[in-house]
Amino acid sequence: MIQYGDTMILFEDGKPKQFITVTQGQTYQNKYGAYHHYTFLVKPGEEILSKNGTGPIYLMTPNPHLITETVPHKTQILFMADISMIILKLCLKPGQRVIESGTGSGSLSCSLAAAVGHKGRLFTFEFNKERANNGKELFAKLKINQATCFWRDVYTNGFLKGDDVENQGEFPQENSVDAIFLDLPQPWLALDHSKKMIKKGGRICCFSPCIEQVQKTALELRQQGWKNLETLECLKRHFERRVKQEQSLFDDVQKKVCTDQNKRVTYSSGINQAYGHTGYLTFAQYI
Amino acid sequence: MEIIEEDTWVCLEDNRNESKIVKVSEKKMVGWRKHKFDIGVILHKQYNTFWKIDKSNTVVEITSDQFYDNADLDNQIDDANIEITKTNKDLFDFNDSQKLTQEEIIQLKQQKEGEEIVDEVIQNSKTFEQKTEFSKAKYLKRKKEKYVCCFMVLKTTIDNVHKTQFLESPQKLNFMRIDSLAFFMQLSSITQNSNILMFDNANGVVVSAVAERLDGEGSISTVFWNHSKSNLRDYLPIQQMNFNEEILKSIKLIKNLEDIEKNQNKYTHLLIAGEFKFTEIIEKYLNLIAVGGIIVIFSTYLEKLHEVAEQLLSSGLCSKIDVLDSFLRYHQVLENRTHPKVEMNAFGGYLLQTYKLK
Numbered sequence: 350m351i352q353y354g355d356t357m358i359l360f361e362d363g364k365p366k367q368f369i370t371v372t373q374g375q376t377y378q379n380k381y382g383a384y385h386h387y388t389f390l391v392k393p394g395e396e397i398l399s400k401n402g403t404g405p406i407y408l409m410t411p412n413p414h415l416i417t418e419t420v421p422h423k424t425q426i427l428f429m430a431d432i433s434m435i436i437l438k439l440c441l442k443p444g445q446r447v448i449e450s451g452t453g454s455g456s457l458s459c460s461l462a463a464a465v466g467h468k469g470r471l472f473t474f475e476f477n478k479e480r481a482n483n484g485k486e487l488f489a490k491l492k493i494n495q496a497t498c499f500w501r502d503v504y505t506n507g508f509l510k511g512d513d514v515e516n517q518g519e520f521p522q523e524n525s526v527d528a529i530f531l532d533l534p535q536p537w538l539a540l541d542h543s544k545k546m547i548k549k550g551g552r553i554c555c556f557s558p559c560i561e562q563v564q565k566t567a568l569e570l571r572q573q574g575w576k577n578l579e580t581l582e583c584l585k586r587h588f589e590r591r592v593k594q595e596q597s598l599f600d601d602v603q604k605k606v607c608t609d610q611n612k613r614v615t616y617s618s619g620i621n622q623a624y625g626h627t628g629y630l631t632f633a634q635y636i
Numbered sequence: 637m638e639i640i641e642e643d644t645w646v647c648l649e650d651n652r653n654e655s656k657i658v659k660v661s662e663k664k665m666v667g668w669r670k671h672k673f674d675i676g677v678i679l680h681k682q683y684n685t686f687w688k689i690d691k692s693n694t695v696v697e698i699t700s701d702q703f704y705d706n707a708d709l710d711n712q713i714d715d716a717n718i719e720i721t722k723t724n725k726d727l728f729d730f731n732d733s734q735k736l737t738q739e740e741i742i743q744l745k746q747q748k749e750g751e752e753i754v755d756e757v758i759q760n761s762k763t764f765e766q767k768t769e770f771s772k773a774k775y776l777k778r779k780k781e782k783y784v785c786c787f788m789v790l791k792t793t794i795d796n797v798h799k800t801q802f803l804e805s806p807q808k809l810n811f812m813r814i815d816s817l818a819f820f821m822q823l824s825s826i827t828q829n830s831n832i833l834m835f836d837n838a839n840g841v842v843v844s845a846v847a848e849r850l851d852g853e854g855s856i857s858t859v860f861w862n863h864s865k866s867n868l869r870d871y872l873p874i875q876q877m878n879f880n881e882e883i884l885k886s887i888k889l890i891k892n893l894e895d896i897e898k899n900q901n902k903y904t905h906l907l908i909a910g911e912f913k914f915t916e917i918i919e920k921y922l923n924l925i926a927v928g929g930i931i932v933i934f935s936t937y938l939e940k941l942h943e944v945a946e947q948l949l950s951s952g953l954c955s956k957i958d959v960l961d962s963f964l965r966y967h968q969v970l971e972n973r974t975h976p977k978v979e980m981n982a983f984g985g986y987l988l989q990t991y992k993l994k
Binding site: 360363364392393394395396407409410412413414415429430432433434436437438440442443444460463464466467468549550560563564567568576578579580581582583584585586587588589590615617629631636 | 637683684700704788790791793794795814815817818819821822823825827828848849851926927928929930938939942945946955956958959960961962963964965966967968969970971974986989991992993994
């Protein structure tokens with residue numbers, strides 16, 4: 350049962366639309382009318398009608414996939430295809446410790462945190478103060494306790510606590526993390542710091558949109574002795590159903606007479622709008 | 637540092653980027669790449685170490701430099717010093733460039749180490765010196781891959797378990813490529829305390845991935861294709877993951893289909909990986925899925941997923957149904973030689989995802 354104070358994901362017109370924190374005494378307004386928050390105290394996924402009795406909306410428990418589709422875009426975010434590959438190729442397991450930089454809008458952070466589970470830890474670093482605060486708020490709102498967000502420039506300051514007084518919370522220790530993910534404009538500048546943090550056998554992933562960035566990263570990774578380099582790109586492609594009534598060439602079009610054979614048939618078709626490129630993922634292992 | 641214990645499964649990855657997953661125990665013989673060797677040598681050693689099979693088929697430890705000298709060869713050309721003066725203008729294929737005969741090479745194999753054979757073969761190649769640096773490197777790569785057999789020992793992960801299974805027989809996994817497995821996991825959003833109803837016809841790979849993510853904190857009621865005869869021990873991937881007792885206990889094998897309905901709590905997930913009659917499963921078990929539950933189906937055939945999509949829509953319990961597939965391309969990234977890899981797997985299967993609403 351949903352309770353006051355829970356942050357849920359609101360489905361409108363069958364699609365995830367926004368986060369909503371169920372609060373006593375509030376109403377939610379959309380084109381179908383007003384919804385009292387007390388009507389939200391049902392099971393996740395149950396139909397909720399507006400005061401006019403129209404426009405069913407649904408509240409869903411936030412999960413990593415839905416969060417990615419709902420999170421407000423403060424920056425360019427990572428999408429489902431890249432996130433899936435990052436988690437699988439970094440071999441993340443419950444209980445592991447992982448570093449991320451930068452936090453951005455927190456789309457990937459939530460998925461990483463879910464992959465390491467409540468026994469694991471996510472340390473995420475962001476150099477823009479507003480986004481760092483946004484990350485902290487997001488984790489608090491969604492009750493992701495295993496994630497800590499730090500405000501820091503990792504190119505110069507790395508990932509260790511050092512003499513940092515600005516940030517609260519537990520910092521990662523040297524040679525203690527299982528995986529590192531870098532989504533930075535110049536990932537090669539953070540590789541020295543990454544090497545200090547990673548366990549033997551641990552993995553790193555760098556996300557870059559441009560091939561020149563990938564080349565520089567790969568060169569630096571090799572020079573530093575990272576092994577088993579692999580660069581890939583991954584995109585998703587959607588399909589839809591179309592119900593078509595096939596017209597026969599021999600029909601009398603004027604009279605709109607259809608023969609028996611002209612029944613409705615379901616076909617599948619691709620959707621022509623899609624992302625052609627998001628970024629390259631470069632993986633390496635520290636041995 | 638973690639040590640390889642008796643009866644653990646480990647992944648051997650060789651200098652051709654092929655892999656094999658074996659169970660390590662004392663004096664255990666393994667056949668791989670036309671060699672037969674005792675893998676027991678690596679027992680009680682560390683992970684991420686490097687080994688070579690020498691001419692007497694014994695496994696000996698080597699350094700990482702020695703290993704990468706025989707693997708990752710593309711990267712060994714110093715781009716700065718490349719003379720582009722040489723061309724292949726004067727190279728002709730008369731099939732006589734190699735002076736050694738096949739018999740001589742077979743003889744060499746018994747007397748010498750892999751690296752020595754490669755040297756010998758190069759010395760006896762008439763054309764090697766005329767080649768450009770790039771084609772020299774390519775030649776060297778081919779020869780080293782052929783004559784030298786070395787490997788590194790890695791922990792098994794879902795990535796390399798899938799890779800070995802997929803290379804061996806993709807049809808057993810219903811052509812579920814690595815990215816489709818990654819999508820499957822992300823779309824099903826497994827959290828602790830999930831109560832999963834799972835139909836697996838992908839040789840246990842997906843069950844392993846799901847069980848690893850669940851980490852014993854929930855339950856997976858698993859139906860395999862030949863459910864009445866199935867036994868967890870028959871599904872190699874589940875064993876290869878070296879799961880602890882807790883995780884193994886969370887995988888509930890369903891032998892009798894009536895047991896599916898006996899579960900007291902409703903299922904939070906309905907996951908189907910591989911070919912079944914989907915419409916039959918949805919018709920029979922959709923009512924056992926909790927409201928707000930997640931449904932993910934993987935299939936080799938798009939039409940089958942659309943058939944299910946239609947069925948789900950007409951049931952009125954689902955509103956947004958995603959049907960998708962994915963595109964995966966690997967790239968070679970080297971200075972002055974960056975391009976998509978020549979070999980590509982062009983098909984990875986289709987996925988359907990939706991939520992049960994009310």
